[in-house]
């Protein structure tokens with residue numbers, strides 16, 4: 001690509017592997033486990049890092065590099081890497097940096113598996129975590145210990161759509177010399193760029209909006225170069241690398257990321273507005289809705305409200321599952337960010353392994369349903385929900 005400074009939409013389309021002698025227009029798929037050298041000396045130099053060359057696809061691969069480069073440019077991060085899933089990105093961003101005895105502060109409102117990693121996996125290696133309020137940062141200081149090294153958060157949070165003040169979190173991390181890691185999966189770099197607010201690392205499940213069509217898994221960590229070097233060392237030797245095929249699929253999808261994400265946002269905002277007075281609902285939650293308690297903050301740090309809308313059905317667990325069972329078009333699935341609309345019941349699926357008390361603290365009530373609002377016609381999405389509500 002030329003050295004001109006391009007806008008994000010152009011970056012996502014025009015960042016591409018070097019054209020091969022075949023002159024292909026679209027990036028080919030580099031399905032190779034290793035790379036061949038003309039001599040043993042050449043391979044030795046590549047292994048020693050004296051020359052920059054692909055050696056083995058656990059370390060680097062042209063398709064993976066293309067994907068990582070796009071994310072780094074979009075997230076305004078100086079370095080990055082891709083992983084086999086979003087959870088591999090979450091895990092390696094912590095395990096690659098923290099040592100036995102280290103402590104981190106994490107928002108209480110996180111994706112269910114992130115909580116399992118923090119509460120049950122990392123403590124086995126002596127890395128401990130204190131959960132803090134995602135909204136009220138005034139209590140964060142009390143959670144600090146002499147060994148605190150990192151703040152980990154997700155905004156908007158999965159599923160309840162709490163917004164954490166990124167500028168406030170950035171200032172807190174800076175004042176206490178902590179790494180600030182932000183899972184930016186729900187917003188994508190189209191809507192929010194955490195590095196601008198002082199994040200040290202940005203994490204993505206590329207399975208979601210980056211792929212955008214519900215086909216493959218992938219994860220991204222991007223951030224400051226010194227931190228990324230350590231995570232890259234951890235990943236190179238522990239091996240959670242993304243497959244070149246998945247990287248190729250996701251990178252191609254990124255060409256339409258901005259278009260899709262903005263369309264998802266328009267659909268979600270419209271759906272939230274159409275459902276807000278429905279008599280069968282106790283609540284409709286959307287970050288850019290006037291009744292969201294943090295709408296001003298959401299508007300300050302996000303370009304639009306995102307593609308997720310949550311509803312609280314008037315009724316209990318059983319009635320809520322009945323509602324989901326009556327959906328005809330909308331898929332019942334744990335994924336999000338797909339062109340197809342998806343309904344998820346967090347209490348019985350993505351967040352089922354949390355204690356009930358922990359779920360309720362972050363607003364995951366038994367009647368909460370998370371909608372990943374897809375790109376079907378908005379009238380059809382609304383009608384599917386209205387019909388299902390009328391049947392319970």
Ligand code: PLP
Pocket residue numbers: 085086087088090111113154158183185186204205206207208217218219
């Ligand atoms: N982070 C968030 C906010 C998520 O919603 C998810 C998955 O739903 C993940 C991380 C994990 O991503 P993956 O399923 O790609 O491992």
